[in-house]
Amino acid sequence: MIYLVQIEQPGLFGKWRDNARSLLGADVHPDNIIWKGTSSTGELFDSVTAPPPKMPDAELRVPKAFLSLANSVICHNDPQRFGMLYALLWKIRSAPAKLGDVSDPLVSQLRVMEKTVRRDCHKMKAFVRFREIDPLPPCDGTEHNQTRRRFGAWFEPDHYIAERTAPFFARRFGDMDWIIATPQQIVHFEGGKLRHEPGGERPDFGTDATDDLWRTYFTHIFNPARLKVKAMQSEMPKKYWKNLPEAALIPGMIAGAEERLRKMRAAEPTVAPARAAKVKAINRQRADKA
Amino acid sequence: MARLSIQEKLAILSDAAKYDASCASSGSSKRHSRDGNSLGSTEGIGICHAYAPDGRCISLLKILMTNFCIYDCVYCINRVSSNVQRARFTVEEIVWLTVEFYRRNYIEGLFLSSGIIKSPDDTMADIVRIARILREEHGFKGYIHLKTIPDAAPELIEEAGRLADRISINVELPTDQSVAQLAPEKNPATIRSAMGHVRENIEASKEKTLVKKRRKKFAPAGQSTQLIVGADDSNDAAILDNSSRLYGNYKLRRVYYSAFSPIPDSSHILPLIKPPLIREHRLYQADWLMRFYGFSAPEISGVSDDGMLDLEVDPKLAWALANRHAFPVNVNRAGKQTLLRVPGFGTRTVGRILAVRRYRTVHYDDLVRMGANLRNAKPFIFVPDWSPGHMTDSENLRARFAPPAQQLQLL
Numbered sequence: 001m002i003y004l005v006q007i008e009q010p011g012l013f014g015k016w017r018d019n020a021r022s023l024l025g026a027d028v029h030p031d032n033i034i035w036k037g038t039s040s041t042g043e044l045f046d047s048v049t050a051p052p053p054k055m056p057d058a059e060l061r062v063p064k065a066f067l068s069l070a071n072s073v074i075c076h077n078d079p080q081r082f083g084m085l086y087a088l089l090w091k092i093r094s095a096p097a098k099l100g101d102v103s104d105p106l107v108s109q110l111r112v113m114e115k116t117v118r119r120d121c122h123k124m125k126a127f128v129r130f131r132e133i134d135p136l137p138p139c140d141g142t143e144h145n146q147t148r149r150r151f152g153a154w155f156e157p158d159h160y161i162a163e164r165t166a167p168f169f170a171r172r173f174g175d176m177d178w179i180i181a182t183p184q185q186i187v188h189f190e191g192g193k194l195r196h197e198p199g200g201e202r203p204d205f206g207t208d209a210t211d212d213l214w215r216t217y218f219t220h221i222f223n224p225a226r227l228k229v230k231a232m233q234s235e236m237p238k239k240y241w242k243n244l245p246e247a248a249l250i251p252g253m254i255a256g257a258e259e260r261l262r263k264m265r266a267a268e269p270t271v272a273p274a275r276a277a278k279v280k281a282i283n284r285q286r287a288d289k290a
Numbered sequence: 291m292a293r294l295s296i297q298e299k300l301a302i303l304s305d306a307a308k309y310d311a312s313c314a315s316s317g318s319s320k321r322h323s324r325d326g327n328s329l330g331s332t333e334g335i336g337i338c339h340a341y342a343p344d345g346r347c348i349s350l351l352k353i354l355m356t357n358f359c360i361y362d363c364v365y366c367i368n369r370v371s372s373n374v375q376r377a378r379f380t381v382e383e384i385v386w387l388t389v390e391f392y393r394r395n396y397i398e399g400l401f402l403s404s405g406i407i408k409s410p411d412d413t414m415a416d417i418v419r420i421a422r423i424l425r426e427e428h429g430f431k432g433y434i435h436l437k438t439i440p441d442a443a444p445e446l447i448e449e450a451g452r453l454a455d456r457i458s459i460n461v462e463l464p465t466d467q468s469v470a471q472l473a474p475e476k477n478p479a480t481i482r483s484a485m486g487h488v489r490e491n492i493e494a495s496k497e498k499t500l501v502k503k504r505r506k507k508f509a510p511a512g513q514s515t516q517l518i519v520g521a522d523d524s525n526d527a528a529i530l531d532n533s534s535r536l537y538g539n540y541k542l543r544r545v546y547y548s549a550f551s552p553i554p555d556s557s558h559i560l561p562l563i564k565p566p567l568i569r570e571h572r573l574y575q576a577d578w579l580m581r582f583y584g585f586s587a588p589e590i591s592g593v594s595d596d597g598m599l600d601l602e603v604d605p606k607l608a609w610a611l612a613n614r615h616a617f618p619v620n621v622n623r624a625g626k627q628t629l630l631r632v633p634g635f636g637t638r639t640v641g642r643i644l645a646v647r648r649y650r651t652v653h654y655d656d657l658v659r660m661g662a663n664l665r666n667a668k669p670f671i672f673v674p675d676w677s678p679g680h681m682t683d684s685e686n687l688r689a690r691f692a693p694p695a696q697q698l699q700l701l
């Protein structure tokens with residue numbers, strides 16, 4: 001008997017876990033399951049397959065390390081991930097120590113996937129950029145606190161990580177409403193509640209005037225005397241650039257760096273402003289008194 | 291003078307702040323705004339939200355409140371005798387920028403310092419007010435690093451510590467003579483006493499009171515300092531000695547080294563040669579060895595005759611090359627402290643070696659898997675399936691590691 005299991009978003013991990021629990025409870029061998037994610041295609045096996053068994057009470061104890069591994073790997077974009085995790089679950093049922101054995105090809109492959117997902121999450125926390133939706137009139141020095149302000153961000157991660165990173169953004173941006181849209185998943189945060197839905201096209205969040213200030217900051221905090229382009233690119237890979245408001249400036253900043261330095265060197269020393277002598281005299285008086 | 295827009299001020303006052311190396315936002319207490327009435331979180335590890343083409347992480351809004359300054363530190367672009375364009379933010383503008391930048395996820399928080407206007411107390415009072423408004427009126431829970439003015443009143447520094455995650459006071463230059471010469475209005479003794487005061491406050495905040503409750507928080511991410519390298523003629527030995535005193539006496543979390551960077555409108559007293567960035571890098575490596583590898587400052591800098599770190603090989607390798615009698619080391623027998631001194635072994639590798647050794651012998655391939663840098667380690671270790679033979683003592687061992695000589699850059 002071949003079982004067909006379809007895992008739909010959102011809530012990938014929970015759905016995978018419920019199915020895996022039942023299947024393991026019914027002793028179904030990994031080879032006898034076809035796992036399908038939202039993105040997988042092909043209905044080839046449908047005629048010979050059955051829906052997975054339902055065993056709602058099945059209890060399953062696994063090492064903590066497996067849970068954290070599975071929670072990451074489930075976000076990976078590899079369509080095989082559901083089956084691979086089940087295969088590992090099958091293995092560690094009789095030999096829990098397997099989990100730590102990186103010479104096992106399955107374990108080491110899953111570890112690599114876990115790392116990839118973690119890095120993607122880390123970069124998402126760093127590089128999501130919110131734009132304000134329907135902003136209130138601009139700065140008069142006070143923040144408008146009457147209503148929750150609304151923000152939206154479009155981000156293109158490699159994996160299904162919007163749901164996984166959502167609690168981080170909820171802890172951080174607790175007093176605003178926001179949407180983070182990705183091609184894989186969309187997260188809404190409204191009135192303190194998180195809601196998830198499958199991803200889609202890029203929504204139009206308009207433009208945000210504050211991006212200009214951020215660009216100003218980005219260009220001016222840069223020290224042209226210390227160009228280290230490789231270091232920058234390894235931490236901020238080009239694939240993220242298209243959604244970063246500041247990234248379009250980078251080529252110009254690099255190209256202009258030498259020229260700025262040359263000008264600085266060529267500049268004649270200037271005469272100190274008249275004010276300087278006066279201020280320094282006052283400083284000396286103060287110091288003498290003290 | 292025409293009124294500057296907030297954008298023009300931001301340009302001037304971030305330009306002025308970029309010579310400060312620190313942008314760290316890690317290591318504070320954990321906080322979040324899930325209650326819905328506040329903004330921000332810190333979760334231990336700070337995030338770099340962008341990288342500039344200088345390779346530096348941008349994690350904080352790092353600005354000066356003003357670049358007007360009544361002091362005349364020659365290495366500083368803001369000194370009173372410089373003709374740089376001046377600007378001054380209002381308290382409200384900085385609060386607004388911080389909150390709006392934060393809401394768009396550009397930053398982890400604010401790193402605020404300032405030129406000294408009117409008096410140290412006036413300046414410090416404004417800095418403190420910015421932090422207070424952020425915390426109390428905006429419920430801001432992001433990271434705040436305040437650069438403290440050493441001559442300011444202790445009450446102000448104390449309030450700064452209660453509001454901020456990190457406090458820093460720059461020692462500026464490696465020796466008191468250099469401070470006297472290059473930063474004439476600054477007083478090294480005052481700087482030290484302010485650092486001592488901060489240390490006491492931090493320690494007091496960690497002591498449990500009788501009712502077993504934590505005292506009020508004080509700079510939970512600790513205290514740091516920065517000094518400029520290459521503006522005076524102090525050698526690396528003097529710099530590292532100074533750092534080791536700073537770590538010892540004031541329990542600093544970090545000492546930052548900033549290679550003196552050519553500044554616009556610079557003073558003629560300053561050296562014309564731009565110190566190679568690699569010198570700064572070697573100092574950071576040496577600093578790391580003092581903090582995590584059990585090396586003392588004289589051990590590291592004693593390797594060379596002129597007290598300068600080797601620019602071609604890293605300080606640990608340089609030490610090993612100069613102390614070959616201590617090698618090769620038996621990876622399966624040597625103690626932790628000895629293993630930590632092997633070039634190419636990091637703290638993590640050493641931890642793994644010790645763990646594996648408990649139940650079996652470590653071989654060459656294990657070291658590869660543990661992440662050791664064997665190119666560096668090979669001549670200094672032996673395991674059952676590897677022995678360096680006479681490599682350890684060979685004449686040309688250094689040449690294996692040192693790249694072809696590099697010329698200093700003329701400024």
Ligand code: SF4
Binds near residue numbers: 370405
């Ligand atoms: S006190 Fe010295 S280092 Fe600080 S801003 Fe003024 S001139 Fe620069």
